[in-house]
Amino acid sequence: MADQSIHIIGGGLAGSEAAWQIAQAGIPVVLHEMRGVRGTDAHKTTDLAELVCSNSFRSDDAEANAVGVLHAELRLGGSLVLKSADAHQVPAGSALAVDRDGFAAAVTKALEDHPLVTIVREEISGLPDESWGNCIIATGPLTAPGLAQAIAEITGTESLAFFDAIAPIVHFDSIDLDKAWFQSRYDKVGPGGNGKDYLNCPMDKPQYEAFIQALRDGEKTEFREWEGTPYFDGCLPIEVMAERGVETLRHGPMKPMGLTNSHQPDIKAYAVVQLRQDNALGTLYNMVGFQTKLKYAEQVRIFHMIPGLESADFARLGGLHRNTYLNSPQVLDSSLRLKARPSLRFAGQITGCEGYVESAAVGMMAGRFAVAEARGAEANLPPVTTAMGALLNHITGGHLSTDEEQGKRSFQPMNINFGLFPPIDAPTTEGKRLRGKEKTIAKRKAMAVRALADFQSWLKEPA
Numbered sequence: 033m034a035d036q037s038i039h040i041i042g043g044g045l046a047g048s049e050a051a052w053q054i055a056q057a058g059i060p061v062v063l064h065e066m067r068g069v070r071g072t073d074a075h076k077t078t079d080l081a082e083l084v085c086s087n088s089f090r091s092d093d094a095e096a097n098a099v100g101v102l103h104a105e106l107r108l109g110g111s112l113v114l115k116s117a118d119a120h121q122v123p124a125g126s127a128l129a130v131d132r133d134g135f136a137a138a139v140t141k142a143l144e145d146h147p148l149v150t151i152v153r154e155e156i157s158g159l160p161d162e163s164w165g166n167c168i169i170a171t172g173p174l175t176a177p178g179l180a181q182a183i184a185e186i187t188g189t190e191s192l193a194f195f196d197a198i199a200p201i202v203h204f205d206s207i208d209l210d211k212a213w214f215q216s217r218y219d220k221v222g223p224g225g226n227g228k229d230y231l232n233c234p235m236d237k238p239q240y241e242a243f244i245q246a247l248r249d250g251e252k253t254e255f256r257e258w259e260g261t262p263y264f265d266g267c268l269p270i271e272v273m274a275e276r277g278v279e280t281l282r283h284g285p286m287k288p289m290g291l292t293n294s295h296q297p298d299i300k301a302y303a304v305v306q307l308r309q310d311n312a313l314g315t316l317y318n319m320v321g322f323q324t325k326l327k328y329a330e331q332v333r334i335f336h337m338i339p340g341l342e343s344a345d346f347a348r349l350g351g352l353h354r355n356t357y358l359n360s361p362q363v364l365d366s367s368l369r370l371k372a373r374p375s376l377r378f379a380g381q382i383t384g385c386e387g388y389v390e391s392a393a394v395g396m397m398a399g400r401f402a403v404a405e406a407r408g409a410e411a412n413l414p415p416v417t418t419a420m421g422a423l424l425n426h427i428t429g430g431h432l433s434t435d436e437e438q439g440k441r442s443f444q445p446m447n448i449n450f451g452l453f454p455p456i457d458a459p460t461t462e463g464k465r466l467r468g469k470e471k472t473i474a475k476r477k478a479m480a481v482r483a484l485a486d487f488q489s490w491l492k493e494p495a
């Protein structure tokens with residue numbers, strides 16, 4: 033008789049949450065975790081759901097912060113990860129930070145004690161055979177090489193592990209359009225474009241030179257020893273380019289050629305920072321060629337020097353680290369199953385979300401989808417207006433209509449942020465339209481209220 037259990041590979045944030053959701057729904061789970069037999073370069077213990085770096089789950093404010101909304105949804109969904117985090121909270125202002133050992137021990141104990149969960153300490157070094165039936169792979173950014181290779185082969189990717197050169201992403205509504213202007217270089221009209229595909233921020237010579245100096249002086253994040261992968265000249269961090277010469281960036285990503293400032297057509301910019309639309313909604317723009325390993329606070333300080341970005345609100349800051357993730361919009365279906373082999377479902381950071389909370393949230397969704405399938409039903413996807421639905425939509429490219437479009441899209445891992453939610457009209461106060469920061473705060477609050485209401489309705493639907 034076929035195995036009735038659902039198998040999960042990887043007992044990190046996502047795998048642990050998925051296991052809990054499935055077991056709580058009354059279905060047996062076998063969780064295969066290699067730590068105890070084989071370690072990773074970042075984990076230090078054999079506990080499930082170990083936090084490899086910071087002990088923070090970030091903001092717990094469900095009215096003003098998208099990750100706070102995700103916390104609230106996880107709590108509503110009966111998350112083991114959030115329940116354990118709440119039980120082991122340490123003071124951290126409005127953030128949810130935890131005692132990491134207490135947190136991981138609580139997750140481990142809850143799963144060890146659950147009568148429907150079996151934990152097997154072993155490395156899975158290839159794709160499981162069909163005898164396992166439906167399986168969830170949640171092996172994270174440090175997936176062991178044997179399995180990573182097998183995943184690369186079935187997804188047709190040469191390699192899944194590489195330096196993840198990330199450029200910052202900015203909320204569109206925080207860009208000063210009195211200074212920045214829309215134009216593609218040489219007004220070039222690409223497929224689906226209109227010659228105005230980029231936002232351009234101009235700099236004069238003194239501004240450019242001050243910017244280069246700030247990049248050179250800015251505090252950088254040190255590379256971790258285990259991050260031995262080389263980076264390519266094509267994606268050098270901007271501060272490395274700035275070190276190579278004052279003019280290097282002006283001949284690279286900041287070149288001013290083919291651009292005319294529509295606000296001041298007679299003044300030729302000395303250098304230009306370009307931003308490109310990053311999501312179909314047009315709410316997010318990424319800084320082209322601006323991958324960086326400057327410390328986060330330094331990025332904010334230095335990028336606020338760019339004319340037009342003085343008040344930029346960053347949806348994601350830049351970074352450079354080794355990562356393993358799928359080109360999910362191309363290879364996964366809407367419920368996180370591998371198109372090439374639908375009995376394999378993916379969860380956690382390997383799907384292209386970023387962060388502990390996001391990984392747990394994708395684990396929760398994968399668990400619930402697997403439960404639906406085990407009961408012979410279709411997976412019920414959370415609405416895109418919820419934080420989970422918005423994250424799922426980003427990962428699976430749900431808003432892109434064709435496989436071709438999904439293949440072309442450059443997919444980058446992402447934390448949850450309000451730019452992934454469908455826009456909402458800003459409420460008015462006593463008939464008066466809000467402006468600036470007040471408007472942004474009101475819009476976010478309205479998105480959060482809508483998200484939680486829609487999430488609660490979704491939970492009431494059959495899983």
Ligand SMILES: Cc1cc2nc3c(=O)[nH]c(=O)nc-3n(C[C@H](O)[C@H](O)[C@H](O)COP(=O)(O)OP(=O)(O)OC[C@H]3O[C@@H](n4cnc5c(N)ncnc54)[C@H](O)[C@@H]3O)c2cc1C
Nearest residue numbers: 042044045046066085086156171172176380381387388391
């Ligand atoms: C160095 C580093 C620092 C980070 N810092 C932060 C941070 O400060 N804040 C933050 O929010 N996020 C951080 N992240 C991202 C964080 O790791 C993820 O967000 C989160 O842990 C991902 O959850 P996951 O369940 O997908 O993967 P993980 O939590 O990594 O869990 C994957 C599990 O799979 C196991 N596994 C791997 N391969 C196999 C195999 N073949 N067989 C069996 N088991 C296997 C691993 O041992 C691991 O337990 C960091 C990542 C790295 C690499």
